[in-house]
Amino acid sequence: MSWQASIEISRDSGESLTAQVQRTIKREISDGVLHPGTRLPSTRRLADDLDVSRSVVVEAYGQLVAEGYLEAVQGSGTRVVRHLSAAPAPVVPTLLDEGQVPSVRWDLRSGTVNVAHFPYREWLGCGQRVLRTVRQGDLGYPPPSGVPAMREEVARYLGRVRGVRAAPGQVMVVSGFAHGLGLLCAALPSLGMTTLAMEDPGLPRQRAFVREAGMRTVPVPVDEDGIDVQALARTGARAVFVTPFHQFPTGVTLSPERREALVRWARDVDGYVIEDDYDGDFWFDRRARPLALQRLAPERVVYAGTSSKSLVPALRLGWLVVPRDLQPVLERLRSQRDLGSDCLTQLTFAELLRSGSFDRHLRRLRARYATRRKTLADAVRQFLPEARLDGPAAGLHAYVRLPRHTDEAALVAGALRRSVLVRGGREFCARPDGARPALVVGYTALHRSGLAEALRAVGAAHAELPGARRYPGPVRAAARSA
Amino acid sequence: MSWQASIEISRDSGESLTAQVQRTIKREISDGVLHPGTRLPSTRRLADDLDVSRSVVVEAYGQLVAEGYLEAVQGSGTRVVRHLSAAPAPVVPTLLDEGQVPSVRWDLRSGTVNVAHFPYREWLGCGQRVLRTVRQGDLGYPPPSGVPAMREEVARYLGRVRGVRAAPGQVMVVSGFAHGLGLLCAALPSLGMTTLAMEDPGLPRQRAFVREAGMRTVPVPVDEDGIDVQALARTGARAVFVTPFHQFPTGVTLSPERREALVRWARDVDGYVIEDDYDGDFWFDRRARPLALQRLAPERVVYAGTSSKSLVPALRLGWLVVPRDLQPVLERLRSQRDLGSDCLTQLTFAELLRSGSFDRHLRRLRARYATRRKTLADAVRQFLPEARLDGPAAGLHAYVRLPRHTDEAALVAGALRRSVLVRGGREFCARPDGARPALVVGYTALHRSGLAEALRAVGAAHAELPGARRYPGPVRAAARSA
Numbered sequence: 021m022s023w024q025a026s027i028e029i030s031r032d033s034g035e036s037l038t039a040q041v042q043r044t045i046k047r048e049i050s051d052g053v054l055h056p057g058t059r060l061p062s063t064r065r066l067a068d069d070l071d072v073s074r075s076v077v078v079e080a081y082g083q084l085v086a087e088g089y090l091e092a093v094q095g096s097g098t099r100v101v102r103h104l105s106a107a108p109a110p111v112v113p114t115l116l117d118e119g120q121v122p123s124v125r126w127d128l129r130s131g132t133v134n135v136a137h138f139p140y141r142e143w144l145g146c147g148q149r150v151l152r153t154v155r156q157g158d159l160g161y162p163p164p165s166g167v168p169a170m171r172e173e174v175a176r177y178l179g180r181v182r183g184v185r186a187a188p189g190q191v192m193v194v195s196g197f198a199h200g201l202g203l204l205c206a207a208l209p210s211l212g213m214t215t216l217a218m219e220d221p222g223l224p225r226q227r228a229f230v231r232e233a234g235m236r237t238v239p240v241p242v243d244e245d246g247i248d249v250q251a252l253a254r255t256g257a258r259a260v261f262v263t264p265f266h267q268f269p270t271g272v273t274l275s276p277e278r279r280e281a282l283v284r285w286a287r288d289v290d291g292y293v294i295e296d297d298y299d300g301d302f303w304f305d306r307r308a309r310p311l312a313l314q315r316l317a318p319e320r321v322v323y324a325g326t327s328s329k330s331l332v333p334a335l336r337l338g339w340l341v342v343p344r345d346l347q348p349v350l351e352r353l354r355s356q357r358d359l360g361s362d363c364l365t366q367l368t369f370a371e372l373l374r375s376g377s378f379d380r381h382l383r384r385l386r387a388r389y390a391t392r393r394k395t396l397a398d399a400v401r402q403f404l405p406e407a408r409l410d411g412p413a414a415g416l417h418a419y420v421r422l423p424r425h426t427d428e429a430a431l432v433a434g435a436l437r438r439s440v441l442v443r444g445g446r447e448f449c450a451r452p453d454g455a456r457p458a459l460v461v462g463y464t465a466l467h468r469s470g471l472a473e474a475l476r477a478v479g480a481a482h483a484e485l486p487g488a489r490r491y492p493g494p495v496r497a498a499a500r501s502a
Numbered sequence: 503m504s505w506q507a508s509i510e511i512s513r514d515s516g517e518s519l520t521a522q523v524q525r526t527i528k529r530e531i532s533d534g535v536l537h538p539g540t541r542l543p544s545t546r547r548l549a550d551d552l553d554v555s556r557s558v559v560v561e562a563y564g565q566l567v568a569e570g571y572l573e574a575v576q577g578s579g580t581r582v583v584r585h586l587s588a589a590p591a592p593v594v595p596t597l598l599d600e601g602q603v604p605s606v607r608w609d610l611r612s613g614t615v616n617v618a619h620f621p622y623r624e625w626l627g628c629g630q631r632v633l634r635t636v637r638q639g640d641l642g643y644p645p646p647s648g649v650p651a652m653r654e655e656v657a658r659y660l661g662r663v664r665g666v667r668a669a670p671g672q673v674m675v676v677s678g679f680a681h682g683l684g685l686l687c688a689a690l691p692s693l694g695m696t697t698l699a700m701e702d703p704g705l706p707r708q709r710a711f712v713r714e715a716g717m718r719t720v721p722v723p724v725d726e727d728g729i730d731v732q733a734l735a736r737t738g739a740r741a742v743f744v745t746p747f748h749q750f751p752t753g754v755t756l757s758p759e760r761r762e763a764l765v766r767w768a769r770d771v772d773g774y775v776i777e778d779d780y781d782g783d784f785w786f787d788r789r790a791r792p793l794a795l796q797r798l799a800p801e802r803v804v805y806a807g808t809s810s811k812s813l814v815p816a817l818r819l820g821w822l823v824v825p826r827d828l829q830p831v832l833e834r835l836r837s838q839r840d841l842g843s844d845c846l847t848q849l850t851f852a853e854l855l856r857s858g859s860f861d862r863h864l865r866r867l868r869a870r871y872a873t874r875r876k877t878l879a880d881a882v883r884q885f886l887p888e889a890r891l892d893g894p895a896a897g898l899h900a901y902v903r904l905p906r907h908t909d910e911a912a913l914v915a916g917a918l919r920r921s922v923l924v925r926g927g928r929e930f931c932a933r934p935d936g937a938r939p940a941l942v943v944g945y946t947a948l949h950r951s952g953l954a955e956a957l958r959a960v961g962a963a964h965a966e967l968p969g970a971r972r973y974p975g976p977v978r979a980a981a982r983s984a
Contacts, residue, residue, distance in 0.1 A: 087645075333644075348529075356684060356716075361818060362819070365847060
């Protein structure tokens, strides 16, 4: 099939191989090259053609099925859906939507959010109260940085729960964290900061986003204390993106010494730290919950938070706490792009915070996820005894470090043959050479029994690996074709 | 007061004088130069200092009071509000919020939306149905261009009501029209179109927005048939921004001949037309309602619509219908800036459309505004007999053309002395020289009696003008200071 020739795989673009394959297939569909009903090559054949591991193609197909572009047909592989007049439905694949991800029974990917936990009743109640009491003035054009009630409640919440130092006027409401990051990547170059240092490992699509949004990126290694500040200093960058609460994906917390060093660095280079507190609402560890880095240097740290993890991504509701010096340039930039975010959603979220419903919701959610995290830890001990969970009990994913000799790619492929979709640690590395093998396991989508079953399957796949196998090992022929 | 020196007024920046004054005062407040409680100079004194008409300062103060930055104090002028720890409340000044605009009893400005007409009960009902029936998949990360239900319902609505030719996949949901315009202004230069031709007169803040968003602008005159396509062709631009349904502010409808010519032009220059159908939901005229320009050339016209006029600006919900050739670049650009708009709001709006509530709401709204428009026409005949209303009965504002000899600025100032805030036509001109005097009157915020009273006051102000007075005439000393 000629369209395969148009898939160009780049191994250093920062975008994951899976994402590249997905994007290209989507483009070919929307360009009308791949017509409705067209059958795609088997995952094995396409993987051979592209010289990538089969799991890359399986995941790409699975995602495109979940998004409604492709459909799996019993006995005849995968094809473009027949009716694509409307845009395909967005789906966060969770086991709650069983059958939408073909051949995959357990989805252990991080980044999927369990939308079943959305507090429907509370949200609706707050929405009702807002509409009953909203002042006329709140329904006109909003201040682009957010409605006052929202900024006040967020500032109060962040101060109380994360130790963030923020006046309400420093809170900028954004349409999801990516929106805020896009603004920052457009603003910083105008202040002479054209390179954003980023933790390695990290999220490949975030690295790609930053580059698309206008900054160069440079990777900085992460160890058990978090980002290596000396290595950061050697890059010459004056801006850095970090996840100090619970590093993504390694799960480590930035140590107190490193925090001090990082803030010192920012002052020395007259630069900024972007603190992505993406899962800061979730701490289950016995140790004291670390506060936001921002409180150490409110004039140097842009704090970023989101409702995507605590509520749902669909709200597209996030917030930045902006150092005063950065405010004018960021506000000006925003006023060139949009005139603010949905006010009713902001007011409803503010009411959720004000009324205490959000706290109660989070308590329930934390209890649930703490149990799952413990189930995962037990299952890892039982089924992958040589592996260990790195970092504190926190967030919505765990980093399972594998024994040095483990062939990570073969393990991921073996797990997939047993219907478990899980990502290897190398997928998140900007410089994969020498990276220790690991699995990045999201545990919010599965119930406890599912988690245990999934880990049992991963353990079985691990047991099948030849002891001395080296990365990248050959992938076994699969039992069935996707 | 030293801060006044920091107000730099530019007469050719494209930003209105009022907006410049407002922006500067806001900045001085947020920079801590103007402290809470600080008294501002009288409007007359500041107008003298800045060499602008007093109405400019009065309007700027009024707007800042409405937004919560300033407060009017009985007997002691205007001062910075005492408690500004939170961001000030946004207010669309309407007479429903009486007292928020000091010294102004009747606000005849266009662009204010009467938020009292928001269909609270229907919106809430649709929101409830959405939350009860939402599929898990709809709460994850949305397709950036919009949730399928929204795109389908909007495509259906636009086809049915405006004659737009659009597959759902061509609809891009945006966070308000400005967001869409910002994306277009970033996308078109990448296709070699660096200049956007814009109707003259038009909205100054839109011209400024386009320039800030990355394109040059060039004005093109408008006559009784709409934009002058021959003049457009002479500019050499390959992209143009038009309001063919009801030109802003002159109110004329683009004639059938001009429509054909405009589309021909776009094909000839291999360019694009941006059709801003900002008030296309409102037609009260006996003549047939003009359909969207887009239907003549779906491959050349970007159609843009909004819920700001039919519902409220606070939703920040709009849509583009994008020619297929433009889709990839626009979608790519958007993916560099954000990951989509609030899905619950999109789903709720889709449900409002699907259920027929939106149609019923619009019928009520149209009946109400048709009556007000008629009241205005009657009042103009009675109190400004030499003036005439241009354009069809449509939209949310009317263009009142004044006799040639009228001193527009003096009339606006005179009206303000009689507590009527209204804008002169020249404020909207990129090239004001030779522009015929006019008033741009918004009629959605006032009840019928208010409209009649306001026009009576304008008529009285008009009667006071010396017959041969020339622009710019001296502004009389005001009876009271703001």
